[in-house]
Amino acid sequence: MIFLFILSITLVTFIIMEGITWAMHKYVMHGFLWYLHEDHHKPNAHFFEKNDAFFLIFAIPSWLCIMIGLQDKTYWLAGIGFGIALYGLAYFLVHDVIIHQRFKWFSRSNNTYIKAIKWAHKMHHKHLGKEKSESFGLLFVAKKYWEKVLKDKSIRKQK
Known part of the structure; x- marks a missing residue:
């Protein structure tokens, strides 16, 4: 019974972490801690970034x-910790492995969800400064990015 309790707290925390991460990204990373996040928005040849401090x-x-x-x-407190850790693992896999290819484990995917995440992140990095950015979340992709990817797929099918 305690396992199911911890599991449910873990899953709820995981879901809530997307909102917390969105707010941290928009208001902290693109705000008063921009000096740590800035190098992530600029091309560099370094494997590690100041941004990794997050x-x-x-x-x-x-x-x-x-x-x-x-x-x-x-x-319940342990469940919150597990939820944060699980989100951290998902963030690492999606952001560092799939999107930025810091590790060349998955180099190509034709999956619509992966393409939508990559497109949303590309739009986030379109601006090198801390202002004018969009798409601060990671796992939940806005409708406009899904539509863009689906439109591109349907155009390719017609050719």
Whole structure:
């Protein structure tokens, strides 16, 4: 029974993390912590970026929630930590592996969802400055990006 409780808290936290990440990206990364995020918007040949520090900003609370939650048997807190960690894993796979190809594990995909995520992220990086950006989320893709990808696919099928 406790497993199902932790699992449900983990999944709810995972979903909520998309909104938290969107707000952090828009108001913190493109706001007062732009100096850490800026190098992510500029072409460079470095494997690591200052932007990678945001990993710690999310990993530390996740680790603390898991550790304290399991030690004190406050399982809802551990579930929150697991949800943050699960979202972090998804973020790494989608953002660093699939979109930016920092690791060449998946280089090509014809999947509509993946193409929509890539297009939305491309539109986010269209501007090199912190202003005028769009599409601050990661996993939930706005309708206009889905429509763009679906339109492109239907045009290719007609040819």
